[in-house]
Amino acid sequence: MGWDVLVIGGGPAGLSAAINVRARGRSVLTVSNPPEENPLWRSARVDNYPGLPGATGAELLTAMRRHAEGAGAEFLTGKALSAALSAGRWYVSVGSDVYDAGAVVLAAGAVRDAKLPGEAELLGRGVSYCATCDGMLYRGRNVAVLGYSESAREEAAFLERIGCSVRYFHRPRRCAILGGDRVEAVECDGERAEADGVFILRPAMAPAELFPGLALEDGYVKTDRRMAAGLPGVFAAGDCTGGPLQIAKAVGEGLIAGQNAAAYAAAAEREA
Incomplete structure (x- = not known):
């Protein structure tokens, strides 16, 4: 089974993207680590998210996830390991399984390329x-x-x-x-x-490792105003696009990325 949009990351950016994909009537699968592994979960108090001062990070994440679930977003616990584009669809491996979608929203947080000595040279050989x-x-x-x-x-x-x-x-x-x-x-x-x-x-793959050819700027994913990331059907949102590393910014970018990913998937479906 394929989806219209696959969201990689279950933090504020990814959940916002998933909610907005569903608001456009498109199917969405969100792949993420358990919510408890998100750094926001451990925040005892969040005072800079408008309208909800003093909430804990766990409370915010729980409310956002319930919203996404209620909107019909589907969830998969796991780590995306690789992605490949074929015949206009993205195929993303999660563990030993592969999932496909017409568009992808990358919202996996701030993950930098920091390979260990010998890692790249011996990849696939141990x-x-x-x-x-x-x-x-x-x-x-x-x-x-x-x-x-x-x-x-x-x-x-x-x-x-x-x-x-x-x-x-x-x-x-x-x-x-x-x-x-x-x-x-x-x-x-x-x-x-x-x-x-x-x-x-590691908690997540670095963006350029997951999507070879992805443009980076100062270690972050480079996007335009549509949150398009320079590869066909790939959008990005949240901490992976750079600062400020704030929840409000992540939610806003997730909204834009989700809307445009849904539109991209719909356009590709019409052209098929």
């Missing part, structure tokens, strides 16, 4: 971003897990259950991935671990 996708390739072998996301320990536990010998590094500061033709070891914060595979588990 470096992976998804334990449930690639874990079976390493049954009975040594793997290292670099856990930067809240769900990283769960993925490490999955690897152990399927027979991997796991060395877990919790939010390491300095890491390098070592090897020639394939991964051989990792060094994190002065500790070395021999490994046949390394799973780098």
Whole structure:
């Protein structure tokens, strides 16, 4: 089953986009981490969102998500790992599954490109971003897990259950991935671990990694006034487009991105 619009990110920008896609009568799937992993969830008090001073971040996110659900938006918990355009539709892999849509709204927050030494060189040769996708390739072998996301320990536990010998590094500061033709070891914060595979588990993929060819400016996604991101059918909103990193700005950009993504999907459908 495909959707008109796929929204990547479940914060204020993504939820606003989803609400506005539904307001235009289009189907929308929102892919995100659990709400509790959003940085806003941990805010004890938000005083700069108009009309709701003093609300907690959790209260705001919960209300926005209920609004989106009530409008008919569908939700999927997971992390988008790759995206490809084919015959006018975007195909986005989430874990081991693939979902397609006529347009995409990127609202995954401020994620910068910060590759580890050896990461790019050994990608696909021992470096992976998804334990449930690639874990079976390493049954009975040594793997290292670099856990930067809240769900990283769960993925490490999955690897152990399927027979991997796991060395877990919790939010390491300095890491390098070592090897020639394939991964051989990792060094994190002065500790070395021999490994046949390394799973780098971040909260989200950097925008340019998810959408090759995406234009960036000072590390943020470059957009026009329609929140179009320079690739066919791709729009962006929220912290990933730069400052100010405020909820009100994210919601406004989400509205614009959602409206234009819905219009793009509708136009593509008419032309098909």
